[in-house]
Amino acid sequence: MRTRIATAGFAVATALFVAGSAPAIGATAAPGPTSKVIVALRPGADPGAVAADHQRSRGASVTHLYRHALTGYAASLTPAAARSLADDPRVLRVMPDHEVRMSAQILPPGVDRVGADESFAASGNGRGAVDVDIAVLDTGIDAKHRDLNVVGGVNCVQGNNSFLDLNGHGTHVAGIAAAKDNSTGVVGVAPGARLWAVRVLDAGGSGLWSSILCGIDWVTAHAGTIEVANMSLGGSGASGSCTDHGMREAICRSTAAGVTYVVAAGNAGADSAGFVPATYDEVITVSAIADFDGRPGGVGAPTCQVGHDDTLAHFSNYGADVDLTAPGVCVTSTWRGGGYRSISGTSMASPHVAGAAALFLATHAGASPAQVRDALVSTGSPDWVGDPDPTHEPLLDVSGL
Incomplete structure (x- = not known):
């Protein structure tokens, strides 16, 4: 079974290491139907050795090895061979690999609304620069875009060896968080922050859990460098636990290593409790509001799409799992090919908060994700309306950071 994850605008892209990506282990084609699975191994097991053994004995075509956020591997093999893995005492759990998909829409002028021009970095004054590293787990990033400080990355998507963005969504997300303050194009919430392109979604904005786990695993291995990770992607799923041998456990281990994860709430107009990774306690989950004029008061006229100023976006997920809200309608940001575009989605709200996390960590080095x-x-503001649940999440406000 394959389950889709979407950008919020959800987009999933895979990432190959600039150096050190786990190569497929001599995959052999299996006749007939195949199952894509994620195999969690018991503590002490060597993922490379077990995967190689399963390649020989069960015809597994291995796509990823996990050594940091999770111990295990991902592979394709026949349904019968997949079922037989449970007989191996080194195996803890065999899970179906799920598919994820982006659901990007459009974005507004959120930098002004969240007070980034009043933060210590003073976005928009032409001098701001933030000394923090942000990983963008998405469709990749246009590394040649003059408005972005891309310092490296990894590709986790099969069939490609580059972390460069073939969709546009990841480049858009990156610009909201950290576009340079260089008097051209746009400026991000944490201007000039170093960006790491972790490609876990393909050119169509879709990806698999195995690719996302690859990205989380890579970020965890680089936790000494990367302080913030943005995941503007998601899909339906249960909350799991920090011992579920899957994505929740990987997130738990990565946050324990010191990485702050910011994720989109989702674009289904539903309770985020049914969506992952939005429902995880360890992440900062962000919903989207419509803001058309960069000011409170609810008087801004709609721009790229119909809506009411300073209200919850009609597509945004909500609920008790949401921690913050941020602008996510008609947001203008960077785009692949050196350009700019306006799109909407909780995918656009999330990187506003990722940029804010970078601002905070720039002056509070070593602060935990919590x-x-x-x-x-x-420090958030209550200046928005239309929350359908009893808890009114604050609107991001970085003016005092």
């Missing part, structure tokens, strides 16, 4: 979340929530 401390980052608490700080951003405590």
Whole structure:
């Protein structure tokens, strides 16, 4: 079974290491139908050795090895061979690999609305630069875009060896978080922050859980460098636990390593409790509001799409799992090919908060992910309406950071 994950605008892209990506282990084609699975191994097991053994004995075509956020591998093999893996005492759990998909729409002028021009980096004054590293787990990033400080990355999507963006969504997300303050194009919430392109979604904006796990695994291995990770992607799923041997456990281990994860709530207009990774406690989950004029008051006229100023976006997920809200309608940002575009989605709201997390960490080095979340929530503003649930999440406000 394959389950789609979407960008919020959800987009999933895979990432290959600039150096050190786990190569497929001499995959052999299996006749007939195949199952894509993620295999979690018991502590102490060597993923490379077990995967090689399963290649020989069961015809597994291995696509990813996981050594940091998870111990295991991903592979394709016949349904019968997949079922037989449970007989191996080294195997903890065999899970179906799920598909994810982006659901990007459009984006508004959010930098002004969240007060980024009043933060210590003063976005828009032509001098701001933030000394923090942000990983963007998405469709990749246009590394040649003059408005972005892309310093490296990895590709986790099969059939491609580059982290460059073939869709546009990942480049858009990157610009919202950290476009340079260089008097051209746009400026991000954390201008000039170093960007790492972790490609976990393909050119169509879709991807698999195995690719996302590859990205999380890579970020965890580089936790000494990367402080913030943005995931503007998601799909339906259960909350799991920090011992589920799957994506929740990988996120738990990565946050324990010190990486702050910011994720989109989703674009289904539903309770985010049914969506992953939005429902995970360890991440900062972000919903989207419509803001057409960069100011409170609810008087801005609609721009790229119909809506009401300073209200929850009609597509945005909501609920108790949401920590913050941020602009996510008609947001203009960078685009692949050196250009710019306006799109909407909770995918656009999330990187506003990722940029805010970078701002906070620039002046509070070593703060834990929980401390980052608490700080951003405590400084938020109540100046928006239309929350369908009892808890009114604050609107991001970085003016005091």
